[in-house]
Amino acid sequence: MxxxxxxxxxxxxxxxxxxxxxxxxxxxxxxxxxxxxxxxxxxxxxxxxxxxxxxxxxxxxxxxxxxxxxxxxxxxxxxxxxxxxxxxxxxxxxxxxxxxxxxxxxxxxxxxxxxxxxxxxxxxxxxxxxxxxxxxxxxxxxxxxxxxxxxxxxxxxxxxxxxxxxxxxxxxxxxxxxxxxxxxxxxxxxxxxxxxxxxxxxxxxTSQSGGKQHIDWAGNITFFLGLTILLIGATYGIEPYGNDPMGWTNPFVIVTMALGVLLLVAFIVIELRVPDPMFRLSLFKNRLFSYGNLSQFLSSLARGGLQFILIIWLQGIWLPLHGYSYEDTPLWAGIYMLPLMLGFIIMGPISGMLSDRFGARIFATVGMLLQVVGFILLTLLPPNFDYIWFALILVLMGVGQGLFASPNAAMIMNSVPANQRGAASGMRSTFMNAANVISMTMFFSIVTAGLSASLPDALSKGLMQNSIAAATAHQIAHLPPIAALFAAFLGYNPMQTLLTPSILHQLPAANQAELLGKSFFPNTIAGPFMFGLNIAFYVSAVACLIAALACLVKGKPGDLGADFENERESIALKEARHIAESLEDTLQPHQAGHSSEKPSGKAAR
Known part of the structure; x- marks a missing residue:
């Protein structure tokens, strides 16, 4: 060393x-x-x-x-x-x-x-x-x-x-x-x-470096290529392919995702054989490390696409219906997302200090359960919601994530030896960042599937009601719905993307104003969009519930970090018991006074 x-x-x-x-x-x-x-x-x-x-x-x-x-x-x-x-x-x-x-x-x-x-x-x-x-x-x-x-x-x-x-x-x-x-x-x-x-x-x-070890080139290369190729395939899966609204049947997507999985399997085999592996898979024998990373992955899978898809909800539906121009919606979508940050700021450092004193598992678990409640509550909102309820749900979800994040990170990092902390931190970040990318493709895929099922019919009827010929309306309505979502996300009126200038010039001025206004597209897309979005919210709620169960798992005796976690929880139980006993001692004289009065009351009567 x-x-x-x-x-x-x-x-x-x-x-x-x-x-x-x-x-x-x-x-x-x-x-x-x-x-x-x-x-x-x-x-x-x-x-x-x-x-x-x-x-x-x-x-x-x-x-x-x-x-x-x-x-x-x-x-x-x-x-x-x-x-x-x-x-x-x-x-x-x-x-x-x-x-x-x-x-x-x-x-x-x-x-x-x-x-x-x-x-x-x-x-x-x-x-x-x-x-x-x-x-x-x-x-x-x-x-x-x-x-x-x-x-x-x-x-x-x-x-x-x-x-x-x-x-x-x-x-x-x-x-x-x-x-x-x-x-x-x-x-x-x-x-x-x-x-x-x-x-x-x-x-x-502040720690010793392992300069005598060798770089695991085979492990590094297979992991980097495998995960990169897998995520590229997942990313292109949300693009249209042929007549399909998404690209999951695209041979390129299928081949890249299969190749990515094979390379990651090869990475695991390599890591079990080399003397100085890039990452010691034996660390997953520690329950706190393995279940901590599992809960981190599921949390990021549930939340990674949330911010992205909520922004599309705001930009494509809510903000235009409330009078904002499409050019201004990107900035205002960020501003209206601030309550999510507020809840995290309030609870993040508090949960960290409390977990240092009382242990991480209870706070991480409660945080994930609050996320479950938040996702369920989001499914109850209408497309054109009252903002106060939307903001309160975001605060709740921010509090939940704040309760979870730092205790979970501390639990993972406390469970690894000092000379493995860099790799452990990297693995934790990989689980989080990879889950974020997968989450975005998951949210997009679910929402796009919902749109492709019911948006063409709704859009076709709306276009025909505004003097567009049936054949033309049918053709426009079957364009890839992902294009409309991207347009709304980028701050363009999606109808300007779907309708060519030649079609618009043939329409009366009133119909042009209606189609290019702030209400036609939001009202048309609202139902199909919310159908897919609510399914995504339910999937995320299930992921958070499983993450909460993973947070409850205790470390085995002898696992690094388990003794510290158990000691903190014991302190918490002792303090809770002490508070209960103090309350009991406080109440007993009061109860005794009442019991001594009762006989005299009866005697008086």
Missing amino acids: TLSRQAKAAPGPGYKWIALSNTTLGTLMATINSSIVLIALPAIFNGIGINPLAPEETPYFIWLLLGYMIITATLVVSLGRISDMFGRVKLYNLGFAVFTVGSILLFITPGSGNMAAVEMIIFRLVQAVGASFLFANSTAILTDAFPIQQRGMALGINQISAVLGSIIGLILGGLLAAINWRMVFLVSVPFGVFGTIWAYLQLRE
């Missing part, structure tokens, strides 16, 4: 707060940039001269939207293991620098048209590589820096930055895109430069 140069300067007692503040900045930056392009895509594509809804341009739209998430999902385990070997702080610093370089390249993207789109995708992937270093190491650095009795609090604050980043990115993207699309990427540069220098000067290696 060798110590890095930075480990020679021993950190002081305040070092843990430096580690927390710097890793929180890194996580905040990485998550802001995972969502900042969602709202800014129309301005970005207008800036480089591309129509993202044109069939030949759709791959650019898909890769700018999901490429960042795919890379961060596939790289973090490999980078976490390499960091365990060569130093977490060293590679975390490298991540900050790579992320900043990617942001600068995106800001100065030259050219226009398809070439500019390709360049931006490449630069976005560079940015994602830097973010993967940050994701892979931030949790491990915090676990190294904080004592076990404070990790829940530290991880809770770090988790808040992740949720804050995803919401702030939506709003920031809308505000900056209104000024200039390049500002969307420039905003990260000063923070990236500052974070890189700060991390280099202040962070210290």
Whole structure:
């Protein structure tokens, strides 16, 4: 074992707060940039001269939207293991620098048209590589820096930055895109430069690196290729294929997903055989680690597509019906999603501190059960809901996620040896990020299936009622419904996408105004959209319920982290018993007084 140069300067007692503040900045930056392009895509594509809804341009739209998430999902385990070997702080610093370089390249993207789109995708992937270093190491650095009795609090604050980043990115993207699309990427540069220098000067290696170990090239390559190919197949599954509204029958999708699964099976076989595996699968023998990651995966599977699909609900139906122009809906959708962040901010650090004192299982379980309630309540809302109820449900779900996130993270990280924390943090991030991508495709697939079943008939009738010939209305109504969803998401009136100028020019002015107004498309799509959306909500509720059951599983005696968890829960039971006894002692004199009065009362009578 060798110590890095930075480990020679021993950190002081305040070092843990430096580690927390710097890793929180890194996580905040990485998550802001995972969502900042969602709202800014129309301005970005207008800036480089591309129509993202044109069939030949759709791959650019898909890769700018999901490429960042795919890379961060596939790289973090490999980078976490390499960091365990060569130093977490060293590679975390490298991540900050790579992320900043990617942001600068995106800001100065030259050219226009398809070439500019390709360049931006490449630069976005560079940015994602830097973010993967940050994701892979931030949790491990915090676990190294904080004592076990404070990790829940530290991880809770770090988790808040992740949720804050995803919401702030939506709003920031809308505000900056209104000024200039390049500002969307420039905003990260000063923070990236500052974070890189700060991390280099202040962070210290507090654990020994395993420099004598060998890199598991076969495991790294099969895992990266397998998960990447699998997620690419899932992503293209939501694209239309032939006459089908989705691409799940596309041979490319079938082959890529099958190849991805085969490579991941090969990865498992390799990991069981090599002396220095990328990830020690034996860690899954620890119940807290395995069930903690299972609950994390199911939670992300339930919630990953939630924010995305709620934004489409707001932009495609609710906001237009409330008078907002389609051009303004992306920004306002981000603003109306703020209650989700509010609930998490309130409960995230509190649950972390409470789990440090009383144990993680009860808080993680209650958090998942609140998510179940939230998803069920969402199914009860009408398409044009009263916002106060929508906001309260979002707060409830934010509180639930806040109760779950930091206790779950602390439980996972407390259950692994110190020399495996980088790989464990990477695996945790992989479960979360991969589930987010799968969740988005799942939500889209379910909603699109609902639309394809009933939207054509509803749209065809509505078009014919507005003077469009039956044959033309039937043809328009059977266009891929995913195009209408993407249009609403990007801030375009979907009817302008579905109706060609030649069709519109043949219509009376009143019919044009009706079709291109703010109520025709929302009212037409509302029923079919809600049918599929409610099914997705029920699926998510079931996933959260299973996650809650996974949170209840106790570690086996001797499992790392199990003794600490049991000790915290014992303290909680003792304190609860003490409170109950105190209440009983308080009530007994009062009850005794009443019992002594009763005979005198009877005697008086």
